[in-house]
Amino acid sequence: MASLEQLTLADIVTTQVVTVTPDCAVETAVRRMVEQHVSCLLVLEGGRPVGILTERDVVRLAHEGIAPTTPLRGLMGAPVVTAAADLDFRAGHQLLLRHGIRHLVVVDAADDLVGIVSESDFRSHLGRDVFERLHKLDSVTEYRNILLEPETPLSVALAQMVASKLEYVIVAEQGRALGILTERDLPRLLATHLEPAALPLREVMSSPLLAISVGTSVGVAVERMAESRVRHMAVIGATGEIVGVVSQHRLLEQLGVLLLEESHAHLETRLEWLLDATGVGTWEYNHASEHMNCSGTLCAMLKGEPALGDFTNGLRQLLAGEQSETPYLTADFRLAGNLDRSENARWVSVRGQTTRHDDAGQALLSAGIAIDVSRTKRMQRDLEEERTRLRTLVSTIPDLIWLKDSEGVYLDCNPMFERFFGVREAEIIGKTDYDFVDRELADSFRAHDRKAMLSGGASVNEEWVTFSDDGHRALLETIKIPMRDNEGLLIGVLGIARDITANHQYQEQLAAQIAELRRWQDATLGREMRILELKREVNALLVEHGQTPRYGSAETRGEEQ
Template structure:
């Protein structure tokens, strides 16, 4: 009769849990110019092409770069001619780990999620996947230099954008660095190319210095991988330049490199080793003789796992050195003691009672505890199983503990990075969209008021160009603080992207939201900023209508903000 395992942890996430449900789609005969306009205004990296709700292709920034290199007339070309087809799809029940392998195997950056009828349900990007994967995929002994791409496309100052485009196309790279003597000082990305094509720049005449992003974000080749991931999340970018100690460019690391480099093989190998050791332990203890040299070797080799073995009366008969170190209790103080007495020194007694009851039912039991000793706190994962004779009679218990403190801390950091914009402290776009969808559904269900405000810092690019990105960052932080101090506790602030913010105001009519926006505008205008006289913001306001979707609500407030910009900036417009 096989063992039944009782697990006490969160279930593995599926694509249904993390997908972006509101997908922008176009028909195959739609004009490519329309796709470029949507990608630029929405700041999205792809458009899914559908027929009768079924995905038939996908148009990405990579497709745009390839088409621009061929000098395609976007105004006269439809999506069918430029899209990638067939499109890679997966059902919403797919686990994020299976999706991870699919990204790596298919070498894709977008995965279209479909329902049972094959209709599109959403899209998963590499950013979504990396934000939600278990931290064990990123904290194994991995350095940036191990998985970075050493093939770097760079061009000198004075080059034309057309040259950069050709390099990106030839190398199938998502970016080109602008460098002097291999010291990078600027970057052009696929997203930049989308902007330039949308703005109708002449790529044959525009010099890269005029449109590049500078300074670039870099990471050292010997830095841990999770630091690169954190930097990407913090700055909302998909790639980092990799430099040596002398500042020389040695490579580039992108989200694609992260997905390809982290197959999870090492993690699975460790799990297999642990399973094998536990099987050896069970066999060696089955007759419950005094520990042999063989058993002692197995247990002592488990340096990362604390092992405590008891007899049927729950008296401790053996513990390995890792148990002494992890629990900070000497072996002499554990051997011969009942496990319940040790529980008083750090192992939760109630969890042990539940665990022993489960083992008596021929089950295993897992739980987590927070163990504190000598002013130090550890997060421990615990597993209790039974020692049985060849006749399957219960003869004792084995408690195995693993210190997962570092993993939990990094998980918390990644969770925070996946929710909050680190620079401003506002919700990031992904989280804000979830909040907007939740509040929209609630307001429509209860027929209550809900308003959305979109704010944009006027002439922000000039601030960055004139005073530098550090000053620009301080302006973003100051504006976020002004908004935060002026709204109610029930209102929600999100950074929508770049210099744009969103304020979600529940139980608020359009009239009151407009008044709030005007208050925010005045507060920003009255604030004193160093280096220049003032900073102003333009604001769009809209209220929820009974048939609104998230997309129509965002589109309307975006249009209101456009009105404010078009009518002179530093003003509030409502739609």
């Protein structure tokens, strides 16, 4: 047999469900219950469960004298309580107890009918060892019993069952049990007798009544009930008098309480282990006595009386200022005790709520958890300082810096970029280039964005732009770099633009000066060449007239050339 932890409703469900429609007559429905040996009928309409008829309903209908031809619509139990097939055994059993019912309609993920789980299904899948956890028979014995004489009419018994909400009456004579009338007997009586109300209990009771002694163990009692296929057993005293009744319903009810307590204890143990393992401390504050109760983990976290005093005083102030419309309190405390430097400061984060109030609404008890967040606080401080340094750097750098997402929407920018568009950062974030510049320039910006994203590396270009704040034009050298998240997914483009106008102007001036020098050089060389030619002509004339050449340097320069 599988353990409770492994069982689900799918493991214990009865899939052969007897169904009727809402228009089915009471007498027909009761007859079907008897013929099919079932404790309930499921009422379907349009293939969906809309109601249920149980043995308890039959008792009520018989007591009220409902005409046999009356349709079930309006008489059936509705709406039905449904549960998922994968619901675990314990949760399913608790659902029964919570609603005070004995049948669960089991459905699948599409809300289609799977079957029905009854109390008997739950009991049959529990071993004796489970029931042995109920150590005393006394805990599952019902002492609030109705003892009726054998000649009592059935109508009186039904009235007693309905009024007391008991599923049975004991037929007894002089304190000794003769038999029992249960909800299970009613469908059979209505199906076989036209007027059963006047019948004496002697004729309709189930007899003999299975009995056990007061000292019997719960496990033995359960085994005898299972062997005899009964739901009720009398508990007999030493002299044979009836003391009480053990019923299947009472067994499962008390077992449910035990299982719930075990679950709570198990959860508390796991929670305590989890809190210790994760370093989470717990606290409880009594408002009347002003007493603070701290867990061992919290005491270890506080490390001494000074910090404990800081924590207690801070929490008292927080609780004193708690507003009724604020169900949860939350705060971070800086503990002054045991501190020598601010970087060693310890912080405790507190979460909690008032768990108990008096009749006037005043807080009686508050409880919660405490977590050492010193490391987190230091990391937050370091991160904030780093952000401040980075922001200062970005804000003071003379370059234009901006960040766009992959669709060209601005996410961030620095003050120099604000000058370019002529508006503050808040007015830029969430907009695109098309909101600030003409379409041709915006198209150019987006083209370079896409180029950077597609290339996977830096894209560099130069472009003339006009600053909107003062109208001056500048030549920018722009570098665009694709930005990716920790998983390597593209998230946008980072842009950095440097004003290279002055450098450009210097280059232009230098080029002009070089050109001017070349003109002067060319002009000077041309004059010297003309003078040299004239000297050669003079020398030639002198030689022609029999004279000595005057310009010897002209001939030498000529040979050199």
